[in-house]
Amino acid sequence: MGLLDGKVAIITGAGGGIGRSHAMLFAKEGAKVVVNDVGGTRDGSGSDASAAEKVAAEIKEAGGTAVSNHDSVATSEGAQAIIQSAIQAFGRADLLVNNAGILRDKTFLKMDEPMFDTVIAVHLKGTFLTSQAMAKQLTAQGEGGRIVNTTSVSGMLGNFGQANYAAAKAGIYGLTRTMSIELQKHRITVNALAPIAKTRMTEDLPMYQGTSSLTPAHISPAALFLVSDLCADKTGYVLAVAGARMYAFKVTETSGRFKEEGDGVWTAQEIAEAWEGIMK
Ligand code: NAI
Numbered sequence: 001m002g003l004l005d006g007k008v009a010i011i012t013g014a015g016g017g018i019g020r021s022h023a024m025l026f027a028k029e030g031a032k033v034v035v036n037d038v039g040g041t042r043d044g045s046g047s048d049a050s051a052a053e054k055v056a057a058e059i060k061e062a063g064g065t066a067v068s069n070h071d072s073v074a075t076s077e078g079a080q081a082i083i084q085s086a087i088q089a090f091g092r093a094d095l096l097v098n099n100a101g102i103l104r105d106k107t108f109l110k111m112d113e114p115m116f117d118t119v120i121a122v123h124l125k126g127t128f129l130t131s132q133a134m135a136k137q138l139t140a141q142g143e144g145g146r147i148v149n150t151t152s153v154s155g156m157l158g159n160f161g162q163a164n165y166a167a168a169k170a171g172i173y174g175l176t177r178t179m180s181i182e183l184q185k186h187r188i189t190v191n192a193l194a195p196i197a198k199t200r201m202t203e204d205l206p207m208y209q210g211t212s213s214l215t216p217a218h219i220s221p222a223a224l225f226l227v228s229d230l231c232a233d234k235t236g237y238v239l240a241v242a243g244a245r246m247y248a249f250k251v252t253e254t255s256g257r258f259k260e261e262g263d264g265v266w267t268a269q270e271i272a273e274a275w276e277g278i279m280k
Contacts, residue, residue, distance in 0.1 A: 003030070003224060003230070007032070007094040009032070010086050010095070011023045012037070013038075013100030014036055014052065017197070018197055019037065019097070020055050022099065023055055024058065025220040025221070026223075026224065027062070033064065033066040034067055034068075035059070035068045036052060038072045042102065052068035069085040073126030073130050078129075079129035083133040093145070095148075096148070097147075097227065098130055098131060098147070102123075103162075103201055107160070108163045116163070120168050123168035123172060131147050131149070135147070139186050146189050148191055148223055148227055149176045149192040150172070151170075151172045151194050152166075152194055155173060156238065183235075189231060192237070192239070193226065193239055195216075197218065197241075198214050213243040213244065218244065226239060
């Protein structure tokens with residue numbers, strides 16, 4: 001018995017890296033898998049259908065069930081086609097992992113508009129488009145479902161040289177929270193994953209040099225948990241994984257301070273004086 005027996009899973013950006021690892025594990029757990037990947041370079045240029053095809057073939061060789069799709073998540077037509085490929089191949093869809101991603105790093109002062117727009121289009125808009133197409137399919141089926149988005153430490157905490165990427169990933173956090181609230185009544189859970197793993201996206205970063213303990217294989221069990229029946233009562237969370245470490249990101253609100261005197265309107269000087277207390 002697999003954790004995903006009978007389920008139809010769609011994984012975007014599954015032609016390599018973390019997405020490929022998710023696809024292989026989900027198939028091993030009994031899911032029929034749509035392996036989506038546009039097959040471009042790390043910065044999102046170009047396309048190559050063979051990236052998704054190779055992973056689908058690997059799954060089939062291992063005895064699993066998979067089809068490939070190479071549409072882009074960044075357009076409405078592409079997103080619809082990705083969800084439709086599950087319906088065409090398997091008659092339904094149960095779970096979606098929004099994993100596709102690109103990088104166009106530059107310091108804030110040097111970042112140009114296309115660098116910003118392209119990264120937002122793939123990560124944030126792509127997550128919106130595929131999730132909406134999926135949520136419409138899930139509500140039509142009426143049996144609930146699972147959506148897992150992929151955010152990042154960069155989006156949750158900020159990171160040097162990644163204004164576009166951090167903004168997109170922070171946007172995915174907000175999208176995840178709102179989707180989790182709105183889709184709860186349809187029994188669709190929406191959570192996010194914040195991975196750290198050595199892939200083509202990160203292999204040249206200093207912190208990944210000489211390490212063999214930050215692998216996509218460490219990440220995928222967390223994705224499996226979030227899409228499985230084990231997670232039926234959990235929605236709106238950000239589960240983070242870095243090698244053996246499993247943790248979470250939460251946005252917290254401080255208790256703050258109330259101004260008791262007068263009409264309750266603070267002066268700027270009073271804010272300066274009460275700063276430590278407001279931040280607690
Ligand atoms: P990767 O570059 O190996 O995988 C991303 C995949 O997405 C690629 O195969 C690429 O072709 C595909 N893709 C790009 N644009 C697409 C589009 N428009 N439509 C469909 N597919 C598209 O990188 P990795 O590391 O596996 O990244 C997976 C996800 O995890 C990304 O969302 C990334 O931002 C996120 N992430 C990764 C971290 C890491 O440490 N590797 C850290 C934090 C987040």
